[in-house]
Amino acid sequence: MTSLEGKVALVTGASRGIGAAVARQLAAHGALLGLASRAGDDLGIEGAVARPTDVRDRAQLAALADETVARHGGLDIVVANAGVGAYGPFLDLDAELADEMMDVNAKGVINTAAATVPHLIARGAGDFVSVASEAGRRGLPFEAVYCASKFAQVGFTRALDHELRPQGIRCTNVCPGGVATDFAMDEGRGRTPEMPELPGMMSAEDVADAVLFVLTRPRNHRILEVAFRPMTETSWG
Template sequence: MTYETVDLSGKVAVITGASSGIGESLARLLHAHGVKLGLLSRSGKDLGLDGSLVRAGDVGDRATVEAFVADTAAEFGRIDIAVANAGVGSYGQFLDVPTAHEDEMIRTNVQGTINLYHAAVPHIVAAGGGDLVTVASEAGRRGLPGEAVYSASKFAQIGLTRALDNELREKGVRATNIAPGGVWTHFAIDDHRGRTDGSEQLQGMMRPDDIAELIYFVLTRPRHFRILETALRPMTEAQWG
């Protein structure tokens, strides 16, 4: 019996937070499989992926995201996949986390995801269906100490994606939450966000390529079923709750 997976060659994907970490790994993997890419990040870093559309911007600004998605659709003629990957974190006791960090987590993690899907969903429906993939977190499945507002933002992402699954399934749109535990990136290292480069906490964490490969697996499953959520943890990370 032959198991028919989805061939992504020629598909069009928009990815936020695409300049480093999980976003960069995913962009490189999808490009290697023939996917045409629209890449948005704060820096607008060009990854050298031939034919990709690259934009700099803040996902928390709806006009910026709408323009990015519209430019991608105009460049490639359609959009099949939207990956809400942009995210920021800040770790510490609830009363000690700076208000500016709290505001940024809500703006980037929650409003940024809403903005991307608001802009991309009409194009994906018009293309006859496709995929929404939200890079959430284990923190969005459990309320974790030292991660109160971050957890809240990730719970919001997971709730949004689950609701969109219910709304869009009959239109051929699959909506999947990816909920990793610790991933070794520069996430939350800068600006006194609770992690420091080289800290023991980072040892043994998963790598961005691990998450990119999982997203690729989700996207290539046959379209007669959908994966609602995947949760994964490094072997060095204890079970919470």
Template sequence: MPYPTNDLTGTVVAITGASAGIGRETARLLAEAGANVVLAARRTERLTALVEEIGPDRALAVPTDVRDPEANRALVAAAVERFGRLDVLVANAGIGMYGGIEDASDDDLERMLDVNLAGTVWSVRAAVPQMRKQGGGDIVIVASVAGLRGDGNEAVYAATKHGQVGLAGALDRELRREGIRVTALCPAGVSTEFAIGAGRTEGDPALEEFLKPQDIAFQVRTVLEQPRRLRSTLWTLWPMSVDLP
């Protein structure tokens, strides 16, 4: 007898940071599984192109700056207006930055703190009332292994990811009895634009050993396809090429 999985057909998924990398691949894979996807990011042109690729009947672009609480509420409202509900939030928007504590500018660090941590809080805070109204849902926070063990060249980035992991754990304790599952995914390095230009360069051989954005998208789909009686609270994701620390 086959194991019963959760059918994603017709579910409504909002994805922040959907214009590139993990967010874009997650949108593609979930749409392939039958979900309707609401795409949030600041790069409107890329969102529009992704909507055309997936199909405007199944995808909606909502230009969003996750640092703005009102913009996150508008994202949820747009999902409900278009598709009638919101079943899933994938809080994926983030900024990566390698370097020591003195290496980046104050403005760059402030932006990373705001996007990675405050932006996650605002997007979750906007989604929870709708999920409560519906009687359940899923929140998937894309964090990082840096949130469990930061390397010496990413202290502030690690601080934001520790915050996301702590947020996810506390939310799970708060919300699970209301049918809202909360999962933190903690991947090791992923070969995306996120890494290039923030301490890595195009063609860097180290990127060959990184995870691919499709790998993280697959894990998001796996989390959502679990039967509702089951929940995953914290997953770490590593490439086969890397020894565990």
């Protein structure tokens, strides 16, 4: 197991849910952090660089990456986690929600890479972890546009692996099934606190553990994809 002590990590979507769990897990293992979220929350983590950041805006991401590098001396890890969701029949999906999912989930990870990968290359090694979804590995009913956005995210990260491996950078898709957070809980997005599926779902900390596992593997190999689901969730193939 490779230590994260003194490593510098940038996490997007870091103010709540999976992003916050990942940030706390990395900090607990000695990483220095840059935290991107719309709220700009530093989660009370000592020394963390945090600023309000919309992943749809590449300039905002670049500013946070530059500030993180300036304070901590470089960048070793990027966890592209920011995401939004909306569920329901495709023909009932509001066009603005469809656009938001494509912009945040697909374009957001591209913008994150554009702002951070040059710093990983400058370091001579690193990890780019994309927190995607099982919805990025197979089509699912009532998730058509969400699946499309996550398929794009998964495909982008797989392609990036080919380009960056020769430069010592590992690229990994982490693809969880159902996770019990407030994701997509806003009105009209398809999830409610009363959903009977929620108690059987995984926790944000479960996903953070998977990210930690990926990041702490010896540098002589890389993990391309981690896919996992709660025991209560049907296997689709």
